[in-house]
Amino acid sequence: MIFPERFSNLPAYAFPRLRALLDHLEPGGPVVHMTIGEPKHAFPDWVTDEIVAHSATFNRYPPNEGAPELLAAIAEWIERRYEVRVDAETQVMALNGTREGLYNAAMALCPETKNGAQPLILTPNPFYQVYAVAAQAVGAEALFVPATEESGHLPDFSKLSEAQLERVAIAYICSPANPQGAVADRAYWKHLIGLAEKYDFKIFADECYSEIYRNAAPTGALQVATEMGADPDRALIFHSLSKRSNLAGLRSGFVAGGAESIRRIKQLRSYSGAPLPLPLQMASIKVWQDEAHVIENRRLYSEKFDLADKIFADIEGYQSPDAGFFLWLPVDDGEEAAIKLWTETGVRVLPGAYLSRDVDGLNPGKGYIRAALVAPKSEVAEALTKLRSCIYGQA
Numbered sequence: 329m330i331f332p333e334r335f336s337n338l339p340a341y342a343f344p345r346l347r348a349l350l351d352h353l354e355p356g357g358p359v360v361h362m363t364i365g366e367p368k369h370a371f372p373d374w375v376t377d378e379i380v381a382h383s384a385t386f387n388r389y390p391p392n393e394g395a396p397e398l399l400a401a402i403a404e405w406i407e408r409r410y411e412v413r414v415d416a417e418t419q420v421m422a423l424n425g426t427r428e429g430l431y432n433a434a435m436a437l438c439p440e441t442k443n444g445a446q447p448l449i450l451t452p453n454p455f456y457q458v459y460a461v462a463a464q465a466v467g468a469e470a471l472f473v474p475a476t477e478e479s480g481h482l483p484d485f486s487k488l489s490e491a492q493l494e495r496v497a498i499a500y501i502c503s504p505a506n507p508q509g510a511v512a513d514r515a516y517w518k519h520l521i522g523l524a525e526k527y528d529f530k531i532f533a534d535e536c537y538s539e540i541y542r543n544a545a546p547t548g549a550l551q552v553a554t555e556m557g558a559d560p561d562r563a564l565i566f567h568s569l570s571k572r573s574n575l576a577g578l579r580s581g582f583v584a585g586g587a588e589s590i591r592r593i594k595q596l597r598s599y600s601g602a603p604l605p606l607p608l609q610m611a612s613i614k615v616w617q618d619e620a621h622v623i624e625n626r627r628l629y630s631e632k633f634d635l636a637d638k639i640f641a642d643i644e645g646y647q648s649p650d651a652g653f654f655l656w657l658p659v660d661d662g663e664e665a666a667i668k669l670w671t672e673t674g675v676r677v678l679p680g681a682y683l684s685r686d687v688d689g690l691n692p693g694k695g696y697i698r699a700a701l702v703a704p705k706s707e708v709a710e711a712l713t714k715l716r717s718c719i720y721g722q723a
């Protein structure tokens with residue numbers, strides 16, 4: 329039997345790796361999962377009513393690119409949030425969450441060659457794993473750009489050589505960043521967009537944590553690209569209702585950006601896409617229009633971040649996240665720390681190296697664990713207190 333080689337060297341996904349690491353060991357206490365970034369706060373109760381109200385449309389094939397009313401609601405949200413006006417019909421497309429969009433956009437938009445060579449796709453390291461698979465799928469080389477404490481936990485693109493930059497076709501960037509919670513500010517975006525303009529590459533900005541912030545609302549890629557008067561096809565933004573509205577299972581998101589890029593993504597999707605069912609598209613309209621539940625969601629996360637700041641205040645290298653819902657905690661060795669924590673307390677966290685790759689023998693995630701603050705506050709408080717004393721000793 330013949331099978332492709334293309335994906336055969338993919339490392340096991342983080343969660344099977346974690347199961348292999350921990351599942352044969354007894355937990356040292358009541359199990360608390362801080363591993364998966366799956367929101368646990370309530371979503372608005374009217375979402376179900378909206379789906380039911382539109383359930384008669386389950387018999388229809390949904391429009392591939394999103395119903396016009398949904399695209400209009402998203403364009404209005406973008407304008408409210410980023411003060412950028414996009415044309416709903418040509419510059420926005422509905423997605424089944426950001427993940428498939430981040431993958432399929434590379435399919436649609438990565439050129440076969442760049443300046444006569446194999447294209448490079450930049451991804452932060454550590455990173456959300458779909459970026460590297462997308463690079464592999466389109467025959468590009470993934471270049472893992474370290475996002476470490478020294479670079480403010482965002483990738484430092486200024487270290488790339490001229491020869492590398494000439495080959496870049498796409499730069500993935502996650503802001504707010506999973507796992508570190510770092511946020512790209514205006515100056516960071518300007519630098520990256522400037523590079524993209526100079527070396528003619530596209531930016532795929534994964535902004536799915538954009539609404540889970542603590543102080544100021546994170547600046548967005550499209551916002552800065554527009555302010556700079558950059559080529560409209562320079563930056564694409566990817567958003568979803570998964571984190572913003574605790575609707576990870578709704579699979580509802582969007583990509584927005586230059587009309588030519590969106591046209592090409594739509595074209596590919598008209599052959600191979602799986603559009604969001606119409607009742608879910610209709611329910612999503614109201615979710616994008618409502619901010620009250622988003623404000624409450626932020627408040628709940630903020631309380632937990634404040635708690636974490638108190639618990640880890642004196643830990644060297646502790647970085648209080650600006651956004652997102654993870655703690656990225658420095659340890660000697662992430663796997664050892666995850667085993668110790670599991671066997672001594674029952675608290676389950678992800679070793680940082682499962683989210684990053686070895687480059688030249690160095691893995692920027694190795695000295696970290698990631699803990700998701702998705703559980704209710706009391707559970708998080710208890711788990712973080714145990715984590716604190718197990719990994720770092722008593723305060």
Ligand SMILES: Cc1ncc(COP(=O)(O)O)c(C=O)c1O
Nearest residue numbers: 365425426427456506536568570
């Ligand atoms: C950085 C990042 N990007 C994208 C996604 C995908 O989210 P969704 O497809 O639900 O929008 C996730 C989910 O955890 C994520 O952490």
